[in-house]
Every structure is written in structure tokens, then in C-alpha cells.
Amino acid sequence: MAKALVLEEARSLSLRDIDLADDLGAEDVRIAIDTVGICGSDVHYYTHGKIGPFVVNAPMVLGHEASGVVSEIGPEVTGLTVGDRVCMEPGIPNTRSKASKLGVYNVDPSVRFWATPPVHGCLTPSVVHPAAFTFKLPDHVSFAEGAMVEPFAIGMQAAARARIKPGDVALVTGAGPIGIMVALAALAGGCAKVYIADLVEDKLAVAARYDNIEPILIPRDDAASVLRDATEGWGADVVFECAGAAASIRTALEAVAPAGCVVWVGMPVDPVPVDIVLAQSKEIRMETVFRYANMYDRAIALIASGKVDLKPLISETFAFADSIAAFDRAVEARPTDVKIQIKLEHA
Numbered sequence: 461m462a463k464a465l466v467l468e469e470a471r472s473l474s475l476r477d478i479d480l481a482d483d484l485g486a487e488d489v490r491i492a493i494d495t496v497g498i499c500g501s502d503v504h505y506y507t508h509g510k511i512g513p514f515v516v517n518a519p520m521v522l523g524h525e526a527s528g529v530v531s532e533i534g535p536e537v538t539g540l541t542v543g544d545r546v547c548m549e550p551g552i553p554n555t556r557s558k559a560s561k562l563g564v565y566n567v568d569p570s571v572r573f574w575a576t577p578p579v580h581g582c583l584t585p586s587v588v589h590p591a592a593f594t595f596k597l598p599d600h601v602s603f604a605e606g607a608m609v610e611p612f613a614i615g616m617q618a619a620a621r622a623r624i625k626p627g628d629v630a631l632v633t634g635a636g637p638i639g640i641m642v643a644l645a646a647l648a649g650g651c652a653k654v655y656i657a658d659l660v661e662d663k664l665a666v667a668a669r670y671d672n673i674e675p676i677l678i679p680r681d682d683a684a685s686v687l688r689d690a691t692e693g694w695g696a697d698v699v700f701e702c703a704g705a706a707a708s709i710r711t712a713l714e715a716v717a718p719a720g721c722v723v724w725v726g727m728p729v730d731p732v733p734v735d736i737v738l739a740q741s742k743e744i745r746m747e748t749v750f751r752y753a754n755m756y757d758r759a760i761a762l763i764a765s766g767k768v769d770l771k772p773l774i775s776e777t778f779a780f781a782d783s784i785a786a787f788d789r790a791v792e793a794r795p796t797d798v799k800i801q802i803k804l805e806h807a
């Protein structure tokens with residue numbers, strides 16, 4: 461039995477003992493969890509009990525953005541030792557699947573992802589995880605930053621899918637946590653400037669603290685015209701749609717330059733109309749993003765290099781004992797909050 465933050469059903473959390481499988485396989489490591497970030501998906505399971513086809517039908521431990529310390533290693537593990545500071549990639553594919561062999565293990569239909577029903581998450585003092593999906597943190601990268609690698613990896617995946625060229629001008633629609641992660645990854649990936657559009661001024665203010673991120677307040681300003689004005693009428697080389705709203709999806713197609721690229725990152729709740737002819741008339745490329753593959757080591761390298769600083773995005777840290785309060789704070793969705801984290805204490 462281990463203490464964990466358990467989602468009993470929609471709107472009901474408890475911090476209680478629960479039986480969790482903890483057999484250490486030959487290629488696994490055991491990790492003492494240090495920090496766990498609360499993700500929009502954790503909050504959505506808490507408030508709604510489901511995301512699309514994934515329904516919480518039995519009590520489930522939440523949390524998938526984690527860092528910690530290796531406390532035990534399986535007999536066949538190489539490259540990690542007890543005491544290593546690490547962060548963990550939460551989705552475990554079948555390494556023999558066709559998707560894995562093709563290098564796109566994120567779209568392996570059999571992937572098991574922390575805190576996606578029926579798989580338990582990591583808001584508990586100790587977890588077992590495959591060494592192959594466990595990554596060492598450099599000494600000067602904190603546990604808090606280590607727990608930010610997961611959401612940043614989504615930004616990295618979006619930037620990689622866009623195939624950014626040095627000097628590109630980008631637009632990000634939506635200044636939520638993922639929009640900001642995408643903007644930072646786009647800058648690190650070579651964009652000269654990233655414009656970010658949102659309806660909420662406080663969210664834009666957080667994003668605009670970074671150099672070369674320019675806020676666009678909707679509806680006071682129109683993102684497509686701002687981008688045209690900034691590019692002699694040409695438009696954005698890349699648009700990252702991160703809001704998942706019908707209006708911003710329309711904006712993305714209006715703002716993108718001829719022969720540019722739109723990356724669909726945001727997930728609309730319901731199907732939305734897309735102006736295919738507008739896309740065709742500019743012969744744009746469209747890309748989609750589902751989580752990430754092969755991004756953790758790159759994300760850690762960027763953070764370690766100092767090119768990407770995620771620390772200002774950590775809004776508040778709660779103790780494990782106050783996990784439910786942490787989730788209720790995340791549910792509030794204060795516009796100035798980007799990431800709420802939970803810190804576990806070890807004796």
C-alpha cells in the first residue's frame with residue numbers, strides 16, 4: 461500500500477492508501493518522486509471524469525509530469541544508477557509495435573500513459589518506470605524544471621513538426637501553458653519572433669515577459685492583420701494553433717503566409733469547420749501533434765543550455781499533503797497561473 465492522490469470519480473479526490481503494482485522489472489528503475497506538475501488533463505479528469513473516449517471508471521492516481529531520484533535499478537539497467545536525479549516520460553509504448561519501429565511511438569495505439577484511464581499516474585512517493593523512458597537531469601537543472609519537461613516536450617514536438625527555418629516569424633494562438641511552451645520551443649528552434657494571441661491580458665503578460673514574444677490582445681487587435689503588418693503583407697511563416705477554438709482556427713488559416721505551415725496543437729471539444737479553400741489558395745502545409753516522441757533528451761538539453769528558462773512559469777508549489785488544495789487552485793484557472801506543482805517530501 462502507498463499513499464497517493466486518487467481521483468475516486470469526477471469531482472472527488474482523496475489522498476489515501478491504495479494498492480499499486482510496484483514489481484521492478486529487469487529493465488525498470490524505481491524512482492522516489494520529488495515534484496509533480498498539474499496538467500490541464502489532470503484537471504479535466506477531476507472536473508469532468510473523462511476526456512473524449514477516456515473515462516474514469518475506477519479510482520485512478522493522477523499526475524504525469526514528474527521528476528525524482530532513482531532509488532533502485534533492475535539487473536539489466538545500464539546508464540542509470542541509484543541517486544541519479546531524473547525526469548520521466550509518462551507514455552510507455554510497446555517497443556515491438558509497428559509505431560515504435562517507425563520511430564513514432566507516440567501514436568502506438570497500445571501506449572500506456574500515466575493518469576490516462578485505466579493507467580495510474582505518479583502522484584505517489586514511489587513509482588516503477590522503464591529505464592528507457594527515464595532521463596538524467598544535469599546537476600544545475602532543478603526538480604521543478606525537470607517536472608516541466610513533459611509539457612515543454614509538446615512545444616518541442618510542435619516546433620519540430622513545423623520544420624522551422626532560421627528567422628521564421630510565427631504566430632501562436634492561445635497563451636495557455638501549452639501556447640507558451642510552444643512559443644518558447646519555436647524561439648529555441650530558430651524563430652526570430654513569435655507573436656502570441658489571446659483574449660486574456662494577464663495570460664499575455666506572462667508570455668510577454670520573454671524576449672521576442674509579442675502579445676496580441678484579441679479582439680482589440682486582429683492577429684492576422686498584426687502578422688501582415690509585421691511581414692510586409694506576407695503573413696506568418698508558421699502558425700501554431702493552440703486554443704482549439706473555432707475563431708482561432710479561422711485566424712490560423714488567415715494569418716499563415718503562402719506556402720507556410722499551420723500546426724494544429726489545440727484540441728477542439730467538438731468538430732469545427734475548416735476553410736479548405738483558403739488553405740489551398742496559399743498551398744499551405746498542415747501538421748498535427750499528438751504528445752511527443754524522442755523529445756525528452758532535446759528538451760533537457762535546451763533547458764540545461766540556458767536557452768530556455770521555464771522557471772518563471774512555475775506559479776506556485778504545494779506540499780503533497782496539500783495536493784487536493786493544489787488541484788482546487790488549478791481548477792480556479794487564474795489567468796496569471798501557468799503551472800502549479802506538488803512537491804513530495806522524503807524522510
Ligand SMILES: [Zn+2]
Pocket residue numbers: 499500501524525610611
Ligand atoms: Zn501534461
